[in-house]
Amino acid sequence: MDTRIVVIDREKLQTADELLMEAARILRGGGLVAFPTETVYGLGANGLDDAAARKIYAAKGRPSDNPLILHISAAEELAPLVREVPEAARKLMEAFWPGPLTMIFEKSGIVPYGTTGGLDTVAVRMPSDPVAGRMIALAGVPVAAPSANLSGRPSPTTAQHVIEDMSGRIEMILDGGPVGIGVESTIVDVTGPVPMLLRPGAVTMEMLRDTVGEVAVDPAVAGPVAADVKPRAPGMKYRHYAPKAELVLVEAASPAGENPGSGDRPAGTAAVLPCGVSAAGTAVSAAVIDTINRLTGERMAEGRRVGILCTDETKDRYPRGIVRSVGLRASQETVAHSLFAVLREFDDLGVDYIYSESFARDHLGQAIMNRLTKAAGYHIIYCEN
Numbered sequence: 318m319d320t321r322i323v324v325i326d327r328e329k330l331q332t333a334d335e336l337l338m339e340a341a342r343i344l345r346g347g348g349l350v351a352f353p354t355e356t357v358y359g360l361g362a363n364g365l366d367d368a369a370a371r372k373i374y375a376a377k378g379r380p381s382d383n384p385l386i387l388h389i390s391a392a393e394e395l396a397p398l399v400r401e402v403p404e405a406a407r408k409l410m411e412a413f414w415p416g417p418l419t420m421i422f423e424k425s426g427i428v429p430y431g432t433t434g435g436l437d438t439v440a441v442r443m444p445s446d447p448v449a450g451r452m453i454a455l456a457g458v459p460v461a462a463p464s465a466n467l468s469g470r471p472s473p474t475t476a477q478h479v480i481e482d483m484s485g486r487i488e489m490i491l492d493g494g495p496v497g498i499g500v501e502s503t504i505v506d507v508t509g510p511v512p513m514l515l516r517p518g519a520v521t522m523e524m525l526r527d528t529v530g531e532v533a534v535d536p537a538v539a540g541p542v543a544a545d546v547k548p549r550a551p552g553m554k555y556r557h558y559a560p561k562a563e564l565v566l567v568e569a570a571s572p573a574g575e576n577p578g579s580g581d582r583p584a585g586t587a588a589v590l591p592c593g594v595s596a597a598g599t600a601v602s603a604a605v606i607d608t609i610n611r612l613t614g615e616r617m618a619e620g621r622r623v624g625i626l627c628t629d630e631t632k633d634r635y636p637r638g639i640v641r642s643v644g645l646r647a648s649q650e651t652v653a654h655s656l657f658a659v660l661r662e663f664d665d666l667g668v669d670y671i672y673s674e675s676f677a678r679d680h681l682g683q684a685i686m687n688r689l690t691k692a693a694g695y696h697i698i699y700c701e702n
């Protein structure tokens with residue numbers, strides 16, 4: 318299949334309407350279009366067309382029991398897709414739509430199981446990216462879209478990433494330039510009595526609680542690693558955002574007995590992930606830097622290629638290896654923005670190992686650490702301060 322790649326000029330969005338109408342025609346006709354959103358690029362299909370939604374799984378190489386998110390262009394488009402809109406969802410929509418928040422509802426009869434992976438619930442989000450919004454409005458149907466990467470690769474944050482993964486597999490790619498946020502949307506299940514966070518994102522836990530009060534956290538958000546277990550815990554099937562290299566996180570051990578930030582976790586898992594790095598996330602201990610330098614030296618002595626994932630504040634403290642900064646530690650937004658691009662760059666460079674600094678887990682840091690620990694298959698090395 319020939320994939321048409323079209324550049325959308327954000328400065329003159331009206332002049333792009335012809336191109337967006339063509340994308341809309343492809344979607345209505347059952348085809349696939351990759352498009353920018355404020356979080357990551359999506360791979361869209363008509364979400365009410367079972368066969369079209371199922372094509373997404375083939376293009377991504379993704380298991381078809383993994384449900385898709387329905388993207389809408391106006392809040393009124395929600396009602397026909399769901400059985401009810403609970404009070405908490407209303408408040409969250411009011412506060413965060415359009416934007417990087419996905420909510421899980423009981424689905425209505427018009428949403429096909431091809432979109433929901435066989436579930437009776439459906440994920441819905443209203444993106445704030447005007448390119449996405451206009452394309453969805455012109456399509457006139459909710460657009461089912463996962464991230465536009467091949468299954469197992471980091472989510473695409475530039476059109477170039479999408480081209481690498483999807484060329485020849487889909488009808489069209491809309492190139493709207495680099496995305497703004499860089500990590501996927503926050504997912505909140507609003508079907509129960511208390512909203513539950515399923516995936517952290519740019520709408521942070523702090524923001525959710527400010528809006529609706531109590532919010533529960535799915536234990537899978539923190540990950541299945543026990544505090545006294547140093548090496549990788551679960552199998553490859555949990556390695557969702559996986560770079561090709563073996564990624565290992567290096568984190569300062571928190572003082573004995575202290576596990577700040579564990580209040581959301583169910584009993585028995587409270588000691589899961591020590592908060593390690595200082596709460597503000599502004600400092601990395603010398604022990605972390607020394608450990609990364611030692612491990613890098615060891616691997617390089619074995620003839621391996623090593624990447625180091627660090628920040629602007631520390632990048633000059635790693636004399637060996639391929640050193641890449643993901644941004645300013647003091648600015649979580651910059652780290653989220655560059656994280657997936659840097660993981661992809663390490664893939665392209667063919668490194669065998671990536672040693673990564675760790676980050677604070679508050680605010681946007683919860684999403685950053687969620688993606689990083691998953692990419693690492695929960696392989697974290699704790700070092701003494």
Ligand code: TXA
Nearest residue numbers: 356358359384385421436438439440462463464501502
């Ligand atoms: O920011 C985003 O959310 C991006 C852009 C394109 O909107 N999309 C995205 O889609 O990240 P995807 O497919 O990569 O991730 C969607 C996640 C998956 O983990 C899926 O399991 C979960 O949402 N999900 C979708 N429907 C669900 C449902 N009914 N119940 C529970 N989880 C659901």
Ligand code: MG
Nearest residue numbers: 463464465472
């Ligand atoms: Mg994805």
